[in-house]
Amino acid sequence: MDNSSDTRPIGIFDSGVGGLTVLQELLVKFPNESFIYLGDTARVPYGTKSPATVERYTIQVAEFLLRQGVKGLVVACNTASALGLKALRDHSSVPVLGVIEPGCLAAAGLLQEDDASQTGGGMLASHRIGVIGTHATISSGAYAWHLGRLAPGCRVTSVACPLFVPVVEEGWTSYPSAALLIRESLQAFIDHPVDFLILGCTHYPILKPRIAAVLGPATTLVDSAKAVALSLNKLLGLVIVPSPTRNFVRYYVTDSASRFREVAVRFLPQLAMDSVEVVDL
Amino acid sequence: MDNSSDTRPIGIFDSGVGGLTVLQELLVKFPNESFIYLGDTARVPYGTKSPATVERYTIQVAEFLLRQGVKGLVVACNTASALGLKALRDHSSVPVLGVIEPGCLAAAGLLQEDDASQTGGGMLASHRIGVIGTHATISSGAYAWHLGRLAPGCRVTSVACPLFVPVVEEGWTSYPSAALLIRESLQAFIDHPVDFLILGCTHYPILKPRIAAVLGPATTLVDSAKAVALSLNKLLGLVIVPSPTRNFVRYYVTDSASRFREVAVRFLPQLAMDSVEVVDL
Numbered sequence: 404m405d406n407s408s409d410t411r412p413i414g415i416f417d418s419g420v421g422g423l424t425v426l427q428e429l430l431v432k433f434p435n436e437s438f439i440y441l442g443d444t445a446r447v448p449y450g451t452k453s454p455a456t457v458e459r460y461t462i463q464v465a466e467f468l469l470r471q472g473v474k475g476l477v478v479a480c481n482t483a484s485a486l487g488l489k490a491l492r493d494h495s496s497v498p499v500l501g502v503i504e505p506g507c508l509a510a511a512g513l514l515q516e517d518d519a520s521q522t523g524g525g526m527l528a529s530h531r532i533g534v535i536g537t538h539a540t541i542s543s544g545a546y547a548w549h550l551g552r553l554a555p556g557c558r559v560t561s562v563a564c565p566l567f568v569p570v571v572e573e574g575w576t577s578y579p580s581a582a583l584l585i586r587e588s589l590q591a592f593i594d595h596p597v598d599f600l601i602l603g604c605t606h607y608p609i610l611k612p613r614i615a616a617v618l619g620p621a622t623t624l625v626d627s628a629k630a631v632a633l634s635l636n637k638l639l640g641l642v643i644v645p646s647p648t649r650n651f652v653r654y655y656v657t658d659s660a661s662r663f664r665e666v667a668v669r670f671l672p673q674l675a676m677d678s679v680e681v682v683d684l
Numbered sequence: 685m686d687n688s689s690d691t692r693p694i695g696i697f698d699s700g701v702g703g704l705t706v707l708q709e710l711l712v713k714f715p716n717e718s719f720i721y722l723g724d725t726a727r728v729p730y731g732t733k734s735p736a737t738v739e740r741y742t743i744q745v746a747e748f749l750l751r752q753g754v755k756g757l758v759v760a761c762n763t764a765s766a767l768g769l770k771a772l773r774d775h776s777s778v779p780v781l782g783v784i785e786p787g788c789l790a791a792a793g794l795l796q797e798d799d800a801s802q803t804g805g806g807m808l809a810s811h812r813i814g815v816i817g818t819h820a821t822i823s824s825g826a827y828a829w830h831l832g833r834l835a836p837g838c839r840v841t842s843v844a845c846p847l848f849v850p851v852v853e854e855g856w857t858s859y860p861s862a863a864l865l866i867r868e869s870l871q872a873f874i875d876h877p878v879d880f881l882i883l884g885c886t887h888y889p890i891l892k893p894r895i896a897a898v899l900g901p902a903t904t905l906v907d908s909a910k911a912v913a914l915s916l917n918k919l920l921g922l923v924i925v926p927s928p929t930r931n932f933v934r935y936y937v938t939d940s941a942s943r944f945r946e947v948a949v950r951f952l953p954q955l956a957m958d959s960v961e962v963v964d965l
Binding site: 573584658 | 726727728732846849851853856859862865868940942
């Protein structure tokens with residue numbers, strides 16, 4: 404392996420299928436990189452579990468990917484990023500990118516496609532930023548902490564929307580009850596509108612049109628999948644050596660591969676899931 | 685230990701807190717028995733997972749309870765009963781009672797408080813019986829199979845209602861969106877009414893008033909918690925020796941005890957959760 408290229412894959416993981424929204428962005432943006440995706444479908448969801456359990460699961464999944472010889476790790480799960488990232492960084496021999504910092508950078512206007520407008524968060528001090536996520540992500544305070552650091556003075560309102568994940572996983576998004584549930588869950592942002600709403604869970608981009616319909620055009624929705632792709636772009640060439648060509652995209656799950664395919668098609672309809680292997684962590 | 689009394693506890697387990705609806709019935713009906721409850725909260729839910737994974741988890745949980753010296757096992761989880769019971773009975777040194785046979789017996793009119801009317805299912809041949817449960821329970825066909833055996837000729841309609849569990853776990857039951865979701869999920873039973881509807885998941889009794897409001901008085905709801913208590917009553921004295929006095933009720937969980945308490949209070953408000961221990965299976 405010379406210094407100018409590194410064909411090793413990038414590992415990306417999530418508690419289940421939600422992280423495929425992140426993978427989808429990465430596959431488009433990095434056509435020469437190989438990826439290994441792992442969905443911990445036997446233990447999904449992480450978002451209702453305790454910090455200690457989420458941290459333990461995060462380390463176990465990462466260890467599997469590290470054994471596959473990845474050159475970098477993307478933690479596509481917000482809950483794992485909120486609760487397991489510190490321990491994972493202490494543990495990992497390769498760079499680790501979570502989803503929370505990218506999402507916060509994007510909401511603070513510090514992450515742009517063209518890198519032209521990185522003028523700092525000062526002028527954004529009066530922005531109102533909303534964050535939605537799982538119980539575990541919101542309770543961790545990780546988003547509020549990073550936003551306070553990146554955009555001091557902005558006002559942050561965080562709300563857990565724990566029913567969004569099952570609604571997406573079950574493909575229930577087009578039912579009238581789902582529309583009503585979204586409205587009820589986002590009542591705080593209807594009563595007190597925000598300038599940006601961070602979709603702090605990889606499942607939530609699937610609900611983007613419905614969330615936008617409830618909140619209207621005055622609120623910009625920040626999709627962390629896009630933010631992660633922009634952030635990974637910054638790492639490639641700096642701390643991760645790029646690959647000249649894509650060799651493979653591989654999928655691993657901890658529960659049934661057929662169930663994964665069935666649900667995954669709602670996230671990545673265009674993806675031919677031709678290699679999904681089951682592993683026992 | 686003499687033959688006339690056995691003070692060993694009865695083990696009862698569920699994927700999470702839902703089985704507390706069964707425990708509640710058992711605590712009232714068997715005031716002299718000790719119980720050990722285990723909620724596999726680190727791996728909840730079971731209902732969206734594959735048969736092989738559910739079977740593996742069921743055996744692991746049962747092994748823990750067997751090591752605690754239980755004299756009988758109650759599998760309070762419908763999914764574990766549907767998919768893990770056969771393997772567990774091969775594995776267990778003590779009698780194992782699931783929730784599915786009791787629910788089917790009750791729906792077939794073969795399980796009565798007073799045992800007076802056990803005249804068989806023949807006269808019920810024209811009954812229409814509905815079953816609702818998780819994906820895994822419904823896909824297993826376990827209810828349809830037992831009903832076909834116990835009440836041949838009855839017409840069985842099975843519908844998965846996978847969003848009921850998260851709605852209950854999140855305490856979202858009183859929101860208008862939950863009422864609408866219940867109505868949408870039960871549309872098949874509104875279009876084609878049934879005489880009995882088996883609530884084939886231990887979480888569902890929490891939604892009983894709302895389900896009854898949707899289906900009206902012509903449909904009798906069969907709560908498997910009550911059916912399990914009646915069935916256990918038949919086993920005590922036959923294959924399980926009763927205890928003369930209750931010594932303890934103990935709770936174990938595989939994830940955070942505090943999160944369990946928080947959710948459990950929605951199921952068993954009167955219960956003082958004074959001893960909840962975390963175990964790693």
